[in-house]
Structures are given as C-alpha cells and as structure tokens.
Amino acid sequence: MSSRDTKPKKKSRPKLVLEPISIDEILSGPGMSGFVSILEPREEVPHLQALVDDIQGPEAGGHGPGGPGPRLVGRTPKPEIIKTPDPQTTPEPKREPGIERDTGPPLPRTAPVKATVPQRHVRRAVLAQDGHSSGEEMLYQALWNSKYTRQETRETKLVTIGWKAMAKMARMTPRNTKRNCQSLIDKLALEQLSDENSRESIGRTYRVFSYKSILERRRAAGMEWITRTRGVEFVSPPADAPPEPSWTLRRVPAPQRIAERVPEVERDTGAERDTGITAVVRTLREYLPTVDDSSVADLVAACRQKAPDATDDELAYFVRLKADLMFRMGTVKSPMGFLKTAAPRCFEGESFRQYRETEARRRQAAAREQAVREEEERRFREEQQAILENPAASEEERRIAREYLGIA
Amino acid sequence: MIRLVVCNQRGGVSKTTTTHTIARHLADSGLKVLMIDTDPQGSLGLVLGAKPKKYLYEFVVHNHAFEECVWRASENMDVLCSNRETTKAEVALLGMTAGELAFVRIFGMIEDSYDAVLIDVSPSINLVQTCSIMYAKRLLIPVAMDMLSLQGAAACIETSKMLTELFKVEIKCAGLLPTMIDRRFNLTSLTLKALEAMSEKYGIPVLPPIRTDGTVPKAERARKFLVDMDPHCKAADDYRAASTKLMELMHVEPRYKAKEEISA
Numbered sequence: 261m262s263s264r265d266t267k268p269k270k271k272s273r274p275k276l277v278l279e280p281i282s283i284d285e286i287l288s289g290p291g292m293s294g295f296v297s298i299l300e301p302r303e304e305v306p307h308l309q310a311l312v313d314d315i316q317g318p319e320a321g322g323h324g325p326g327g328p329g330p331r332l333v334g335r336t337p338k339p340e341i342i343k344t345p346d347p348q349t350t351p352e353p354k355r356e357p358g359i360e361r362d363t364g365p366p367l368p369r370t371a372p373v374k375a376t377v378p379q380r381h382v383r384r385a386v387l388a389q390d391g392h393s394s395g396e397e398m399l400y401q402a403l404w405n406s407k408y409t410r411q412e413t414r415e416t417k418l419v420t421i422g423w424k425a426m427a428k429m430a431r432m433t434p435r436n437t438k439r440n441c442q443s444l445i446d447k448l449a450l451e452q453l454s455d456e457n458s459r460e461s462i463g464r465t466y467r468v469f470s471y472k473s474i475l476e477r478r479r480a481a482g483m484e485w486i487t488r489t490r491g492v493e494f495v496s497p498p499a500d501a502p503p504e505p506s507w508t509l510r511r512v513p514a515p516q517r518i519a520e521r522v523p524e525v526e527r528d529t530g531a532e533r534d535t536g537i538t539a540v541v542r543t544l545r546e547y548l549p550t551v552d553d554s555s556v557a558d559l560v561a562a563c564r565q566k567a568p569d570a571t572d573d574e575l576a577y578f579v580r581l582k583a584d585l586m587f588r589m590g591t592v593k594s595p596m597g598f599l600k601t602a603a604p605r606c607f608e609g610e611s612f613r614q615y616r617e618t619e620a621r622r623r624q625a626a627a628r629e630q631a632v633r634e635e636e637e638r639r640f641r642e643e644q645q646a647i648l649e650n651p652a653a654s655e656e657e658r659r660i661a662r663e664y665l666g667i668a
Numbered sequence: 669m670i671r672l673v674v675c676n677q678r679g680g681v682s683k684t685t686t687t688h689t690i691a692r693h694l695a696d697s698g699l700k701v702l703m704i705d706t707d708p709q710g711s712l713g714l715v716l717g718a719k720p721k722k723y724l725y726e727f728v729v730h731n732h733a734f735e736e737c738v739w740r741a742s743e744n745m746d747v748l749c750s751n752r753e754t755t756k757a758e759v760a761l762l763g764m765t766a767g768e769l770a771f772v773r774i775f776g777m778i779e780d781s782y783d784a785v786l787i788d789v790s791p792s793i794n795l796v797q798t799c800s801i802m803y804a805k806r807l808l809i810p811v812a813m814d815m816l817s818l819q820g821a822a823a824c825i826e827t828s829k830m831l832t833e834l835f836k837v838e839i840k841c842a843g844l845l846p847t848m849i850d851r852r853f854n855l856t857s858l859t860l861k862a863l864e865a866m867s868e869k870y871g872i873p874v875l876p877p878i879r880t881d882g883t884v885p886k887a888e889r890a891r892k893f894l895v896d897m898d899p900h901c902k903a904a905d906d907y908r909a910a911s912t913k914l915m916e917l918m919h920v921e922p923r924y925k926a927k928e929e930i931s932a
Binding site (some may be wrong): 286552 | 765766769815818819822826834835836854855858859861862865866869
C-alpha cells in the first residue's frame with residue numbers, strides 16, 4: 261500500500277444549491293408596503309416630543325430646532341423685531357435720476373434686528389392694514405386713491421409725486437410723510453422705482469401695491485407677525501405660534517408663483533367630464549389656485565354619493581360655503597381633506613331637504629314675479645299698439661307708443 | 669421628447685452610471701439632453717466633475733434662474749446638480765399642497781429647450797423621487813444581479829402603480845435594465861430569470877444587459893464619461909445597445925449617427 265493511498269482525500273466544498281427567486285417572494289417582503297406614506301399628512305407624536313423636550317436642557321447641548329447652543333427648558337424664546345436694513349446706514353449705489361431701478365424678481369429679504377418684545381403682544385397680521393400704523397395707512401390710502409396714480413397692472417399702480425404734494429394729499433407734515441413713506445417701503449407696501457429729478461421738478465416714482473399683493477409679498481418675506489408699539493412693527497413668529505395652513509402656495513419666495521407658470525398637468529381625459537366638477541373647480545380656484553381635477557372629482561363623487569341628484573349650483577354653493585368657513589378658520593392644514601369631509605355632509609339630512617324646499621320656493625316666487633312682469637309688459641305693449649291704431653289718439657301719445665314699440 | 673427617471677429603491681445598482689452613460693449616448697445621437705440629479709449625495713455631479721455655481725435647491729426653492737443653476741457637461745448636455753441642500757427642498761415641498769406636482773410645473777417651464785430629460789434619484793422613498801416620477805412619468809429601472817435590487821425594482825413599479833391610481837396620470841416603466849452582469853455566478857442567471865418573470869407579470873420590456881466592467885469605476889475616478897474613457901469597453905458597448913433599444917421603445921429617432929458609427 262503506497263503512502264498516496266493512506267492520505268485522506270481532500271473533499272471539495274459542497275456547492276450550495278440556490279432556489280429560484282420568485283416574484284411572490286419579493287412582493288411579500290416587509291419592504292413592499294406603505295410606498296406613498298410620504299403623501300399622507302404628518303402624524304403628531306406628542307409623547308416623543310415630550311421625551312425630546314426633556315432632553316433639551318442646557319446640559320444637553322441643545323441640538324433642537326433652535327440650533328446649537330444651550331436652551332432653557334420651559335422657556336420659549338421671545339419674538340424678534342424684523343426690520344429691513346436702514347437706508348441711511350446701508351448706502352445704495354448712486355443712480356442716474358429718472359432711470360428705473362432694477363427691482364428684480366427676488367423680494368427684499370429682511371434682516372432680523374435683535375430686539376425682543378413681550379410675547380403676549382404679538383399677533384398675526386391677517387389683513388395688509390394690520391401691518392400699518394394709522395399714519396402709514398392714511399398715506400397709503402392717499403397714494404392709492406390719488407389722482408396722480410396710474411394703473412400699472414390689476415394689483416399695482418404707479419405714482420410720481422414729490423414730498424410736498426404727498427404731504428398735502430395725506431394731510432400730514434413733510435417730515436411725517438417721509439417717515440411713513442419709508443416705513444411703507446420697508447413694509448413692502450410701496451416700492452420706489454426712480455429718484456426725483458430736481459432739475460425738471462419731477463418727484464419720485466413709486467409702485468403702490470394692492471392689499472392683496474402686499475399680503476403676498478409680506479408672506480413671501482416672512483413678515484406675518486406684528487406687535488403694536490408706538491406704530492406697528494413686524495416680528496419673528498413666536499415659538500408657540502400655530503402652524504400656518506400648508507395650503508397657501510404664497511409661501512414660495514418668488515414673485516411669480518409656481519402655480520402661475522405651469523402648464524396644465526397631463527391627465528387621462530378618456531371619461532366624459534362631469535359638469536359638477538367644472539362648477540366646483542371654478543368655485544375653488546378662487547380659494548385654491550392649484551386645485552387639481554382628481555381631488556375635485558373625489559369631492560364631487562362624495563357629494564353625489566349623499567345626494568345623487570345634486571345640481572351643479574348646489575355643489576358650487578355648498579363648496580363655496582365650506583371654503584369660506586375654511587378661510588375664516590385659517591388653521592386648516594389640508595384644505596381638500598377638509599372640504600371632502602365637510603361639504604358632503606351638507607347634502608344629507610333634514611337641513612338639506614329644507615334648503616331644497618326653500619330654494620324651490622324662492623325659484624317659484626321668482627318665476628311668478630317674472631311671469632307677472634311679462635304679463636304686464638305684454639298688456640302695456642298691446643295698449644301701445646291700440647293707441648297707434650286708434651285714429652283719435654293724440655300725436656304725443658302716438659310718439660310715446662312708437663318709442664316704446666321701437667318703431668321709427 | 670424623452671423624460672425618464674432612473675430609479676431603483678435599492679442603492680448601488682448603477683443608477684448614476686446608467687443616467688450619465690445613456691444621457692451621453694442620447695447627446696451623441698444629436699439630442700439635447702438635460703440630466704437632473706435629485707440625490708442629496710450629489711453623485712452625478714461628482715462623477716462628472718461638475719462645478720456648478722448653484723444647485724437644484726436654489727432652482728426649486730429660491731427660484732433662481734435656470735441658466736445660473738445648470739452646468740454644461742458637453743455641447744448637447746446640461747446637468748442640474750444636487751447637494752445636501754436638496755433635503756431642504758424636500759422639506760419645502762412637504763409644506764405644499766399637491767407638492768408632488770411641483771416638478772411638473774417647474775421643469776415644465778424649462779424642458780422646451782431639451783429633447784431628453786433624465787433624472788437620477790436617490791435610492792430611497794421620498795417626496796423628491798415622487799415629484800420626479802410625477803414629472804417624467806416614465807421609469808427606467810436598473811437592476812443589479814441580487815435579490816435586494818429586484819425588490820427595489822418591484823418597489824418602484826408598485827410605487828408607480830399607486831401614483832397612477834392616486835393622481836390619475838399614466839406612469840409607465842420604460843424598461844428594466846439588468847446591470848453588473850457576471851455570468852460566472854449562479855445568482856446572475858437566477859436573477860435574470862426572476863427579472864424575466866417580473867417583465868412578464870408587469871408587461872415591462874427587459875433591455876439588453878450591461879456586463880460588469882472595471883472601466884466603469886475607472887471612468888468615475890477620472891471624472892469622464894464611459895465612452896470617453898474607453899469607447900470599446902464591454903459596458904460602453906452594452907450601454908450603447910441598451911440606449912438604442914430604449915430610443916426604439918420610446919419612438920425617438922437619432923438626429924445624426926454616433927461618432928463611432930461615423931468613424932467606422
């Protein structure tokens with residue numbers, strides 16, 4: 261027996277036989293669910309928040325939303341006054357008189373000034389006027405309604421005016437006029453387009469924005485919270501401020517909103533369009549410029565589920581009713597969600613039945629009135645015709661009859 | 669017009685390589701191509717050696733001019749790069765109603781000057797990816813030869829189906845692209861079989877496979893396109909075949925013949 265035979269043979273490593281991969285196996289995996297959870301509204305996690313709040317002490321180093329640095333537990337930071345840079349301290353490059361400024365698309369960014377105010381005095385500026393002191397509002401009104409203004413767009417007017425004329429118009433001293441004018445510029449209600457031309461006695465040119473535009477510009481610049489001091493000042497939002505409704509696209513910091521520069525979204529339009537959808541879209545576009553058809557279709561379907569015979573007018577009426585309510589509330593995070601919940605409820609129960617009865621009565625009354633009017637008109641027309649045919653009628657009566665009947 | 673999202677919800681399946689190599693082939697075919705990187709890791713910009721002044725975040729959130737944000741990779745090819753601030757863009761989009769349609773609107777404005785828009789997305793399920801899918805409505809799914817990337821591909825397909833149902837927009841998969849093919853491994857044939865099954869189940873074509881090639885990482889290191897590094901390497905040949913097939917599927921004719929074909 262040779263030594264070769266005595267050595268044990270080295271066994272080759274057994275090959276592992278792999279099973280084929282099946283689609284069902286892949287699709288049943290734990291990672292195959294909840295793909296579009298990102299589209300669902302954020303969930304509140306108060307218990308986690310409470311835990312995190314406990315950690316955020318001075319010793320924890322403060323990695324919270326306030327950024328690095330120690331934070332005090334239980335104390336909310338006071339809001340800071342927002343002021344645009346003072347034009348006296350930040351000199352602008354010299355411009356040729358009369359030459360239009362490049363106002364450019366980006367809105368003026370505000371530089372926060374470290375000055376805190378008591379939190380209890382801070383409130384949200386709902387209207388553009390809320391951000392104005394009485395003097396500023398008086399000056400704004402004077403400029404907007406001035407005879408010197410000329411309409412630029414639907415939302416803006418241009419005015420070229422000197423200090424004296426402005427002061428006279430606003431009924432205040434030139435000194436106060438200058439101060440209020442600068443405040444209005446800082447508060448994004450006015451925009452100076454060109455400087456005065458002293459040689460030719462031409463005043464400065466301003467662009468005066470409508471209340472709606474002012475609100476949009478302020479929102480874009482983050483100027484939404486005010487405090488009343490001697491005047492009105494914009495402040496940073498307080499720590500416990502309620503979240504802003506997320507459905508305002510006005511937060512996009514650009515003068516041209518995304519919604520305005522968009523082509524229509526491509527959609528499958530195989531099915532015939534419901535006229536109810538058109539009516540509701542027309543109504544909702546006043547409130548939500550970016551409302552999409554699929555959401556509206558769902559809304560209309562939900563309403564029709566409650567009342568299959570709901571008319572377009574009824575749909576539009578109740579959706580408008582709820583949209584108005586939603587705007588007044590100002591705290592609704594998901595507008596379409598709200599409408600989908602609230603609007604269909606209007607189409608059920610005794611209240612809806614009574615609404616329809618009232619509407620039917622109103623329509624009947626209107627129809628009766630119309631019929632009476634038409635009858636009266638017909639009768640009067642016949643009388644006038646009879647006058648024309650009557651040889652005994654005076655010339656004056658004939659003239660009136662001819663005029664009424666439209667006969668030359 | 670070609671609008672494609674190159675996506676797979678699993679990482680490391682050659683999404684970025686596929687994006688820029690196919691984009692380069694389209695550009696060589698005479699199409700004007702825009703590549704958009706929505707991955708906060710900025711891989712596309714890195715492998716191309718891009719040095720843009722501004723990024724996707726500035727374009728989307730701050731509405732900066734597109735010309736300032738885009739970086740010209742070659743005569744026919746522009747790149748809109750990403751950096752970590754893209755995550756901030758996602759936060760901004762989360763605060764919007766119908767934010768998932770934001771890219772439809774934003775890129776709809778600038779796409780007219782391009783014949784093809786390719787979007788490289790991050791390997792995760794996030795809103796930017798959803799926005800990209802909603803914009804492009806066509807998916808190209810690279811699949812590496814392992815089970816996890818198969819699952820990532822299935823996840824992408826399911827996501828597209830859900831978005832189709834949710835938004836009533838037709839979102840389709842343009843093709844499944846097998847990548848990193850090494851036929852020496854048993855798992856490769858298994859994965860290819862599973863891929864074929866997936867193709868049959870969902871009715872998605874499988875594109876010509878891309879073989880494993882050492883030139884790919886070298887080209888990335890050299891900050892070059894694959895065809896510039898070695899126009900005749902295995903991967904370049906395979907990508908050329910895949911791109912041609914893709915153009916056929918999307919009914920796009922090349923404007924002029926590729927350089928290689930002319931020189932041949």
